[in-house]
Amino acid sequence: MTGALEGLRILDLSRILAGPTCTQLLGDLGAEVIKIENPKTGGDDTRHWGPPFVDGTAGKPTDLSAYFMAANRNKKSVALDISSKEGQRVVRRLAAGCDVVIENFKPGSLAKYDLDFETMLGDFPHLVYCSISGFGQTGPNASKPGYDLMAQGYGGIMSLTGEPEGEPMKVAVGIADVMCGMYAAVGILAALRHRARTGEGQHIDLALVDSQIAWLINEGVNYLTSGEVPKRRGNGHPNIAPYQVFETADGHVIVAVGNDAQFERFAGWLGRAELAGDERFATNPARLENRDKLTAILQALLYERASDEIIEGLEAIKVPVGPVNTLDRVFGSDQVAARDMKIAVDTPAAKDGRVSLIGNPLKLSKTPVSYRRAPPQMGADTDAVLSGISEPDSV
Incomplete structure (x- = not known):
């Protein structure tokens, strides 16, 4: 070739x-x-x-x-x-x-x-x-x-x-x-x-x-569409929630909930199924509006669990999740x-x-x-x- x-x-x-x-x-x-x-x-x-x-x-x-x-x-x-x-x-x-x-x-x-x-x-x-x-x-x-x-x-x-x-x-x-x-x-x-x-x-x-x-992609067009200057959100996403890094009992994980069905499964796995029915969190626009309240609830729950437990559990129910790898783990991975x-x-x-x-x-x-x-x-x-x-x- x-x-x-x-x-x-x-x-x-x-x-x-x-x-x-x-x-x-x-x-x-x-x-x-x-x-x-x-x-x-x-x-x-x-x-x-x-x-x-x-x-x-x-x-x-x-x-x-x-x-x-x-x-x-x-x-x-x-x-x-x-x-x-x-x-x-x-x-x-x-x-x-x-x-x-x-x-x-x-x-x-x-x-x-x-x-x-x-x-x-x-x-x-x-x-x-x-x-x-x-x-x-x-x-x-x-x-x-x-x-x-x-x-x-x-x-x-x-x-x-x-x-x-x-x-x-x-x-x-x-x-x-x-x-x-x-x-x-x-x-x-x-x-x-x-x-x-x-x-x-x-x-x-x-x-x-x-x-x-x-x-600048979505953030650039967010500004051009709304006229509002975007603000720094750390690891939070400007248009989706929850979509960020969470601290765990032994490190950090990424949870990237992309739709309402995933959020429902996520809430159920956490033992808080009622969150998916709460009008503050039931839809993505509502979750964005109430991002700080939701993040505080989720962070408290995830901090009680180990990273591997969270990754294995959410992968099993098809909720996007992943590690925050250091480079030794990156280049040592299969x-x-x-x-x-x-x-x-x-x-x-x-x-x-x-x-x-x-x-x-x-x-x-x-x-x-x-x-x-x-x-x-x-x-x-x-x-x-x-x-x-x-x-x-x-x-």
């Missing part, structure tokens, strides 16, 4: 997380990804974002931080200084033989190197050129830098996250970056579909803040093993010859993902890649 994107060649000028997330996904699907890294700075910023780092064969830390490895498998690393004339010449030679260029420089900053989308598409009209920035190529904030935390703050998700009386909270991982990378992958595939029909490349302008606003969500990739850089990574969630029946290359050390593929490109006078 071959990957769905086998034969696709991507020139990756991006760094940190949004762009690398996109190109790793495309690489898993079979694309060849050539990652350009600046040797003057030690490569991608995230190579230095540790510990933890992978220990090398000499027992010393390598430049493979866990953060870098999270988004950089299935790539070739080429050490190249694009601020130099030679570096710019090599990038253009590489681009001539690629299908996609992706970058996340500050808008307009690549123009001084003649590597901006207007110049590159003018010279190589077949390219799909994807630009990722904090606020996009247009608008009053286009010149401002973009970071995941800033995007979460500006785009509103932090105002919705955290305890009601606490401070606004970011999501624990760089979710604005990750989701931007996912949107980038979709945009690139759509642009490649257009090119297959017309022969035309195009520019994709993608902003961290735009993509974060896009996944479900993760069955779904190949923890993988190991061979690399000569590591002391024990392997590194552990998170698997790709896509399960394609005809063109499955593959893990062909471990995250590379900086510049590991420079000679191999550059020896195979065309001479300067051919582009």
